[in-house]
Amino acid sequence: MNPWTDPMVATHTPMTMVVASLLLSFVLGQLIAWLYSITHRGMTWSRNMVHSIVMLSMIVTGVMLVVGDSIARAFGLVGALAIIRFRTVVRDARDTTFIFLALAVGIAVGAHQPVIAVVATLIVGTVAVVLHYTQFGSRYVDAGVLRVRSTGGISSLEQIIGEWCTFYKLLKERPVQGEEIEYSFEVRLYNPQEREAFEAAFKAIGATQVALHIEEKAEEW
Numbered sequence: 001m002n003p004w005t006d007p008m009v010a011t012h013t014p015m016t017m018v019v020a021s022l023l024l025s026f027v028l029g030q031l032i033a034w035l036y037s038i039t040h041r042g043m044t045w046s047r048n049m050v051h052s053i054v055m056l057s058m059i060v061t062g063v064m065l066v067v068g069d070s071i072a073r074a075f076g077l078v079g080a081l082a083i084i085r086f087r088t089v090v091r092d093a094r095d096t097t098f099i100f101l102a103l104a105v106g107i108a109v110g111a112h113q114p115v116i117a118v119v120a121t122l123i124v125g126t127v128a129v130v131l132h133y134t135q136f137g138s139r140y141v142d143a144g145v146l147r148v149r150s151t152g153g154i155s156s157l158e159q160i161i162g163e164w165c166t167f168y169k170l171l172k173e174r175p176v177q178g179e180e181i182e183y184s185f186e187v188r189l190y191n192p193q194e195r196e197a198f199e200a201a202f203k204a205i206g207a208t209q210v211a212l213h214i215e216e217k218a219e220e221w
Contacts, residue, residue: 032057150207
């Protein structure tokens with residue numbers, strides 16, 4: 001008995017459909033990887049991640065073609081894959097979303113639902129681009145924390161802060177030594193590029209120490 005010709009065990013997927021499905025997964029995986037590349041920010045860039053997205057969609061498509069409508073194959077593959085342990089830590093939650101997108105595309109193509117795969121890639125990809133270029137979820141780029149040590153009281157400090165900042169809030173004050181007090185403010189500058197002049201204004205009225213920490217971009221590394 002030839003297992004490749006026996007209708008009970010032979011695959012019902014023509015070779016042309018197998019090749020077409022894998023090529024479609026490759027194209028969509030390339031598109032997902034490209035979208036990941038142009039929208040990625042921060043310090044977690046990995047070329048291997050880009051390659052993995054492309055190959056993952058193709059591998060999942062292959063797995064779905066093998067499973068087909070057979071429950072026995074599905075359980076067999078689950079048991080086989082359970083032996084494999086993936087220890088790679090995904091440091092960025094956003095990377096995980098692209099991995100899931102590649103998985104979903106591979107499943108859809110392997111289940112002979114190419115329209116769902118293409119539409120999902122285009123819509124989710126468009127959302128990723130829009131969120132990236134609109135900087136949705138970003139915090140103020142001109143916000144920061146100001147720490148000033150002075151013996152002249154808080155009123156003179158607030159006068160300077162009011163001239164340079166659109167918003168400020170006293171966070172904490174504590175005695176340091178003698179009559180010197182350290183004040184901590186949350187501030188939002190009109191122009192973050194003038195931070196040196198802003199710090200110099202405090203030193204001009206006798207502040208002994210000035211430290212300004214501004215979030216240039218609120219990115220998680």
